[in-house]
Amino acid sequence: MYVVIVYDVGVERVNKIRIYLKQYLNWVQNSVFEGELTEPEYMKITSHLKEITDESLDHVICYKSRDKRYLDTDEIGTRKAEISTII
Template sequence: MYVIIVYDVGVERVNKIKKFLRTWLNWVQNSVFEGELTESEFLKVEDGLKNIIDKELDSIIIFKLRDRKYIDRKVLGIEKNIQSDIL
């Protein structure tokens, strides 16, 4: 599945969230990550985020798509982290 995660968390948790998500997904820009995950990887990411955030103060939105091809992605201005399909 293709996942897009956006977050708005307390400043004291921003680096923890960013470091955690970088192990699983591609950084797109401030507070936005995206990439392919298996179902088991997705569950690990979701659980990991739940353990980091303060549920009373923080917000994370997760968009799940079956495949990247279903996204019509358009960037206005500069693209902060250019992604490539080449490994």
């Protein structure tokens, strides 16, 4: 599945979440990650995010699609970094 995760969390948790998500997804913009995940990976990530966020203060949104080709996106402006796969 193709996943886009966006978050708005307390400043003390921003780096912890960013470092964690970089293990699985591409960092495309401040507080925005995207990429392909298996169902078990997705479940692991969302479970861990619940552990490291404060649900009374933080907000995380996970958008899911069967495949990136079913996700229509429009971009305005300049990307901060190109997404690449290192083999």
